Amino acid sequence: MSLILTFLGKGGVGKTATAIAVARAFANQSKQVLYVGQQSGEELSMRLGLTLTSDPQNVAPNFTAVNLQSTVLLERYWDKMKGLETQYLRTPFFKEVYGQELGILPGMDAALGLSFLRERDAEGKYDVIIYDGLGDLETLRMLGMPEILGWYLRRFKQVLTGSAIGQAISPFVEPILRSILQVSSTDDISQQAGEMSSVLTRGQQAVNDPSRVAAYLVTSDDPYAIAKAKYLWGSAQQVGLTVAGVLARGHAHLDDDFAPLSIYGIPEGVNELTMPDRLSPLFAPKPIEIDPIAKQVKLFLPTFNKKQVKLIQLGPEVTIEAGDQRRNIFLPKELAGKQATGAKFADSYLLISFG
Template sequence: MSLILTFLGKGGVGKTTTAIAVARAFAAQNKQVLYVGQQAGDSLSIRLGVDLNSDPQSVAPNFSAVHLKSTVLLERYWDKMKGLETQYLRSPFFKEVYGQELGILPGMDAALGLSFLRERDAEGKYDVIIYDGVGDLETLRMLGMPEILGWYLRRFKQVLTGSAIGQAISPFVEPILRSILQVSSTDDISQQAGEMSSVLTRGQKAVNDPSHVAAYLVTTGDPYAIATAKYLWGSAQQVGLTVGGIFAREAIPEEEFAPLAIFSIPDQVSELIIPDRLDARLAPKPIEINTATKQVKLFLPSFNKKQVKLIQLGPEVTIEAGDQRRNIFLPSELAGKQATGAKFQDSYLIISFG
């Protein structure tokens, strides 16, 4: 299992520079590191001095990097899906549709990036994988995708299996989703949904595990940079991603991000050393569910009660904060119980159930 890290912050604060320095510092500790870039242009290749493509290239001892291109990934995953379709179906439906023909739909970049990370993590080849995405909110939505898609599968399963329109659109929607998630194709829609749900559940557990996936904020002392970092901190919590600490290029008051640890970035960033406290498990968890006290606690720093909306529908609770929504599927002990109260206390939203 790899440690997957990403860095968030206002544009221009040095996120990529810091991420590369952290990658090199891990490599200097004899850890195998993969740097995954998905931003536009060739800036990453110029920074690293290596002509990068969609396959990992060696940059330095223990340090490899890759620059993802969605067209290449979609073509590869589509061909894999067609291979599975040929294996499982007597009359493959999409054998005459070629990956080279497919255009990139909105949201595909994130889904393809997530699938690539999942593959590299499953290989067990790398100790640390650092992801540098196209933008911070896009990165958060990418990492929140397993939870969000899981919700859509639960909600729309009946539509796909029971309605005429669901049956009409499923041949076109499901192959693309299967090709990205890389699950087998069968003629049983219920089985397809179950297999995809299993993949998404594993992805959600990985994102929710700070020993597996974590984010770190990068900021300067500029008030706008601090405000952006705080907003991204709260937004990361909303997708279940733990923020483990702050990398600061200038001195900032500790109370700005309490209780997170603040790590100083040296003037010569190449001299950065991995701090002993760089452990996201020491940071507050995004969510805690206590069935004994019948409470759900969500850590929502940088938000106040006026910025949070709570909706309960059936066994799920939806929390809206900032530009993120999180659907919490309640455990059986709390499913069916109505929320009786909610309060803010020390940056926590505490929801009580009757």
């Protein structure tokens, strides 16, 4: 398993330069590093000194890089799905549709990027994967995708199982799941849903585990950059992503803005950056803690106040809305069925109590 890191902040504060500097430092520590860019244009290729493609290339010893192209990835996944469809279906109907014809719909970039990260992590070849995505909100939505898809799956599973539409789409679900999610073959749509749920659960657990996935804020002393970093900090908590610390460029003094995070100043033009121990993700506040004995859910929601947070409880789940993000918390069996009796803010934490 790899440590997956990403960097969040306002455009122009040096996120990409910081990410590359961190990648170089890990590589010089004899860590196998994969730098995953997902950006348009030639900027990444110019920064790294070679023409990047969707296939990993060696930049330096222990340092490999890609710049993902969604059209290339979509074509590859489509061809894989068509091969499985031919294998498992008597009358394939995708055979006359070619990957080269497919256009990119909104949201596909994130889904394709997440699938690529999952595959590279599963390979076990890399100690560190650094993701430099299309944009910060898109990155957060991508990392929150396993949780959101899991919610949709839970909500619609009962509708599809045994229904006419469920039986109609069942022959086509299996090859899609096998090509994208790499689950095993089965003709039972309920079992398919169960295996897909297991894959999504593992993805969500990885994002929620600071030893597996973490983010760092990058900012300067510009008030707009600070405001954007604070917003992204709170939004990251909504997808369960641990923000490990703040990398402050120039002479920024930010202790009052980002407490209790550790802040580390970095000079302009740095080309190699070793992360200090105090910026370990394991020292950062956990986005969520559930205490069944105390009958309490504790969410770390910095930069938000009670008026900016909406709480909805339907059945065994609680939905938290904040920062243009919704987080669905599936309650453990000890709290399932119990009604929320109160919610309050204390030291940037939202405390939800259950009766």
